[in-house]
Amino acid sequence: MKLTLQTAKTTWKQSETIEIQVLAINDSYEGATLDRRWLVGPNAAPARPMGGLPMPVSVESEAPTSTQNQVYLNPWGVFGRIRTYNDLPAGKVVVHAYLLNRLSDALLLDKPAEADALWISAEPLELTIE
Amino acid sequence: MNIGINLDEVLTTTMEHDHLHNDEKLQKTKTEQSPTSSSDLLHDGLNSQQQQILRLQHSHGNAYVQRWIASLQRQETHEELSEEEMHPTEPTEEGVEIHIHGTEQPDPQPTQTNEFDEMDGEIESDVVPIAFINQGKTGQGMLSQPGNASSGFSTLQKNEFGELGGTLDGGDAPHAFVNGGKAASGLVHWAGGIGGKGNQGVGSITLVAPVYKTAEPAAAGGQAKAWIEAGTGTTTVTRSYNGVNTGANGQYYITAGASARIDRHEERHITSTHAIYGTNILPLETRVRLRTGEANALVQGADGAAARTALQAIINWNTSITAFSQADTTANTPGGTTDTADSGSADFYRNYGPRDVGGTNYANYIDVPPGPGPAPAPGGGGGTP
Numbered sequence: 001m002k003l004t005l006q007t008a009k010t011t012w013k014q015s016e017t018i019e020i021q022v023l024a025i026n027d028s029y030e031g032a033t034l035d036r037r038w039l040v041g042p043n044a045a046p047a048r049p050m051g052g053l054p055m056p057v058s059v060e061s062e063a064p065t066s067t068q069n070q071v072y073l074n075p076w077g078v079f080g081r082i083r084t085y086n087d088l089p090a091g092k093v094v095v096h097a098y099l100l101n102r103l104s105d106a107l108l109l110d111k112p113a114e115a116d117a118l119w120i121s122a123e124p125l126e127l128t129i130e
Numbered sequence: 131m132n133i134g135i136n137l138d139e140v141l142t143t144t145m146e147h148d149h150l151h152n153d154e155k156l157q158k159t160k161t162e163q164s165p166t167s168s169s170d171l172l173h174d175g176l177n178s179q180q181q182q183i184l185r186l187q188h189s190h191g192n193a194y195v196q197r198w199i200a201s202l203q204r205q206e207t208h209e210e211l212s213e214e215e216m217h218p219t220e221p222t223e224e225g226v227e228i229h230i231h232g233t234e235q236p237d238p239q240p241t242q243t244n245e246f247d248e249m250d251g252e253i254e255s256d257v258v259p260i261a262f263i264n265q266g267k268t269g270q271g272m273l274s275q276p277g278n279a280s281s282g283f284s285t286l287q288k289n290e291f292g293e294l295g296g297t298l299d300g301g302d303a304p305h306a307f308v309n310g311g312k313a314a315s316g317l318v319h320w321a322g323g324i325g326g327k328g329n330q331g332v333g334s335i336t337l338v339a340p341v342y343k344t345a346e347p348a349a350a351g352g353q354a355k356a357w358i359e360a361g362t363g364t365t366t367v368t369r370s371y372n373g374v375n376t377g378a379n380g381q382y383y384i385t386a387g388a389s390a391r392i393d394r395h396e397e398r399h400i401t402s403t404h405a406i407y408g409t410n411i412l413p414l415e416t417r418v419r420l421r422t423g424e425a426n427a428l429v430q431g432a433d434g435a436a437a438r439t440a441l442q443a444i445i446n447w448n449t450s451i452t453a454f455s456q457a458d459t460t461a462n463t464p465g466g467t468t469d470t471a472d473s474g475s476a477d478f479y480r481n482y483g484p485r486d487v488g489g490t491n492y493a494n495y496i497d498v499p500p501g502p503g504p505a506p507a508p509g510g511g512g513g514t515p
Contacts, residue, residue, distance in 0.1 A: 052319040053326035053374075053392060054469045056481040056494075061501035068504075083483065084493045086381050087322045105476030105499065113474030 001034075002027040003099050005042060005125040013130050014090055020044070022097040022122060023080040026073035034071045034079055034099075036060050041097025041122065042083050043109040048091050057107045058083050088129050095125040248447045250339035307407045309400055310370025312393060321380030326392055328399055329370045332462045333455035335411070336366040340418060340447060344434030345427070356437035357427035363418035363445070367407050367454075371396035383492035388479040391498050395472050395479075402461045402468045410454035417445050 002025040012018050020042040026032045043057045058081065063069045071079045096110040098121040106113030111121065310329070317323025340363030345355040373396070376389040384392070421428055421441060428444065431437035461467045472478060477498055485495035485505055495502060 052328070052464065053395065054465070054473050055320060056479050056496055057473075058481045058483060059501070061482050061503050061505075063504055081483065083481065084381070086493070087320060106474040107478075107480070108470065108473050 001025070001032060001099065001120060003097060003120050003122040005095055005097050005122045007095075007125060007127065010126065011128045011130060012088075014088070018085045018088060018127065018129075019082060020085070020095055020125065021080055021082045023078050024073075024099060026075055026077050029075045031075065032073045034073060035069050035103070036071050036079070037062060037069055037103060038100040038119070039079070039081060039097070040100065040107055040112070041095070042081070042125075043096045044083075044085055044088060045094050045096060045109045046089050046091065047094060048089065055109065057109060059107070088127075090129050093127045093129055095127065097122040248339040248442075249451050250337050306366050307404055307411070308366060308368040309404065310368055311400075312373050312396070313370040315373040315375055318374040318379040318382055318384060318392075321382055323374075323379065324372050325374035325379070326396070327372050328396065328462075329372065330368055332403075332466075333459040334367075335451060335454060336368070337451065338362050338364040340445060342438045342441060343424065343427075344438050345424075346434050347432070353429045354431045354434045354437040355424070355427035355429050356421075356431075356434065356441040357424050358418055358422045358441070358445070360422055363422065363447070365411050365415060365451070367403065367411060369400045369403050371399070378490070378492070381493040383485065383487050383490075383495050384479075385495075385497045385502070387498045388496045391477060391479045398472055399462045399468055403458050406454055406457045406461060410450050410457065414445070414447065414450040421445070 004023050004025065005020060006023065007018065007020045022039065022041045024034060024039055037060060040057050040059055044055055046055075060081070073079055098111055099119040100112060100117050101119035102117055104112045104114050104117035110124070112118050313329055314324070316325035318325045319327050338361070341359040343357050343359050347354050371393075373393045374384055374389050376384060376386045420426060421444070428437060428441045430440045459466070462469075479496050479498050480501065482495045482497055482501045484491065484493050485502065486492075487495070
């Protein structure tokens, strides 16, 4: 499994809407199953703290049944998520995403609080907000 | 004072004589080396009035002489201000009142340091911008305004919602931790508003540096005194926060559960600061209180400067203030240990992504776990937001 963060450009104006997507790619030649709740991100973390509440991690709601949480990925199939931001502060913003190997309730922006719950992390995406 | 002799000088001299007289006895029990006793030398240097006082002291005792001199002093009070009014007196162990001439120092000014390089004024951090905007949201109590909150002493007196730290029992210096609680609500700061922020900079504290008063030893060989002037040596730590509006916050929709959780997060910052205050400032306040006022003076040192230095070492003002400020900054700066610990909580708010709420599309739906459930399917199927 491979996890990537993508955006149209790395330098944005504050007035622009920033769209960021995280993609979990089954880069193997066998099928794979993900739980949609295992994907955490994109999580924007301004390099200079905004001086208030931490930004929330991006997750998905739990489906009514367990099977509805499962996503089957064929080889080179993709499961992903898009988030948009309008008011990120000027300066550097680092965007994180990671994939869990089991459910965990303790989620930080760049990793789960329980280290052994981490499967893979995406290469952080560095943005400049002007 | 016009009674023919300098009473201050006489009293000081008689006390010195007592010491010398005792020393003389001790000397004589050991050796008879001195051809002329110190007592003789002392008497040689005194005028007849002083020698008369000494004889009275020997025959009737210090208390008698004290009362006699006091009666002479009282005769003068009809003509001029009494010496007592001009210089407070304090009994010594010998029962003789001596005049205390305190080292006058100017009133504390809101500067960075006092003359002893002790921190004064306010310590503020630029990490958390101080801004207060009353959004006019109904049902929100305005507990304090940052401008007033940083004024320390007077704010403490006025803030009916202030929580006093410690168990201080009166006195002229109300040292305090003021928990201003939730001051207002507003648009979440992620969307450019004032909601979800503390109203004071991390590590901030309002200070009035201690003003030290001293008194020289009452007699040669005695000890000096130092104390803290009432109303100085005060600290005020104030913390309050702004909550976030429930519902629409720009591109964010914040549920009531998330809004309440955000309040709890901000309260954790206050709790954290309060704990750090308890560790670093409360003991400092106690040390100051125990040495505030002349009655609580530290009696130590050969002169006033030495007494003051000893008292400063006991108070340990700068170290305590710095320790508080640094620990508070470490814990409560954005992304600090309080944020990290709380963010890892199972019930922390999360971004459940784009969602339609009541016909309005929001890019980010902020809720607490387990979240809103799946987005409704077209035609009304699916979960319930």
